[in-house]
Amino acid sequence: MFRTSVGAIREKLAKLPQQSNASRRQSSEDAKRRKSTLRAILRKLKQGGHVQNRQLQTWLTEEEFAEFEMLWAEQRELRAELKRKPPSIVEYEVLLKRGLFAEAKADGYKRVNAKAKAKALNDAQRHFELAIEFLTEQLQLDPSLALWVDRNMSDLAKDAAALCGSAMPRCVTSRSADKASGGLQSALQRKNDVKIAVVAKALERCG
Incomplete structure (x- = not known):
């Protein structure tokens, strides 16, 4: 109070x-x-x-x-x-972290291990796609959740090539260096x- x-x-x-x-x-x-x-x-x-x-x-x-x-x-x-972070945003962050982990794993592979690197990148892409799909569905159910996301979702949902860790939406409370200045945080x-x-x-x- x-x-x-x-x-x-x-x-x-x-x-x-x-x-x-x-x-x-x-x-x-x-x-x-x-x-x-x-x-x-x-x-x-x-x-x-x-x-x-x-x-x-x-x-x-x-x-x-x-x-x-x-x-x-x-x-x-x-x-x-x-x-008071909404549960759906918490769940999105879990999906996002899986993609970020796979992406970091791919970055750790050397050139000689190109096959393992490609697999990790595919895993990362799959997790990012699942995360975007989930977040898009939640925003359709509750448009006010957009205030908890740091950027516009429309372009990312259409452009699969943009699905890399640095371009993925972040929760406005995230401390990531890749977080943009949108949503509730900007106020x-x-x-x-x-x-x-x-x-x-x-x-x-x-x-």
């Missing part, structure tokens, strides 16, 4: 008054000071510096800080979701990045 859920923050945002009234009451000097401070905060964040939530809360409006809380809560929920943001987006948006509103 998170201390602050996305739903609770959205309710909080809905109850907040429009910030235009508060903005009108600000003096010209207060507005300039706020804008200058937000610029300094944004510069620090972009340089990788740490800005405490307390400081953000001081210089953002109540609505803007609630927006930051909501965006970061969504990121925490996404991280929790990535820990992940660091807390610092969320702060940058919110402060930059606040500066735009300042005019």
Whole structure:
């Protein structure tokens, strides 16, 4: 359980008054000071510096800080979701590992053992084909599983020549060097990045 859920923050945002009234009451000097401070905060964040939530809360409006809380809560929920890997994705990874093992075995053979090498490559190809067939079927049954895969499946399903280890789809949680940056993983943001987006948006509103 998170201390602050996305739903609770959205309710909080809905109850907040429009910030235009508060903005009108600000003096010209207060507005300039706020804008200058937000610029300094944004510069620090972009340089990788740490800005405490307390400081953000001081210089953002109540609505803007609630927006930051909501965006970061969504990121925490996404991280929790990535820990709950669907069973069909786990099964696909088992099939993929069999193909990768056979491919690595083929790479280990020397030229003098061409026959054994060819057999291992055929085994790898067969396992990759089975893996693609299984994953394609699962995606047809549940299209949302595409979020767990790092690349588009349509081309691989049609092109048998592409079925080599480096081209095979990976789960977005994989640590493989061959993993692409697609699916759920591509939506992940660091807390610092969320702060940058919110402060930059606040500066735009300042005019």
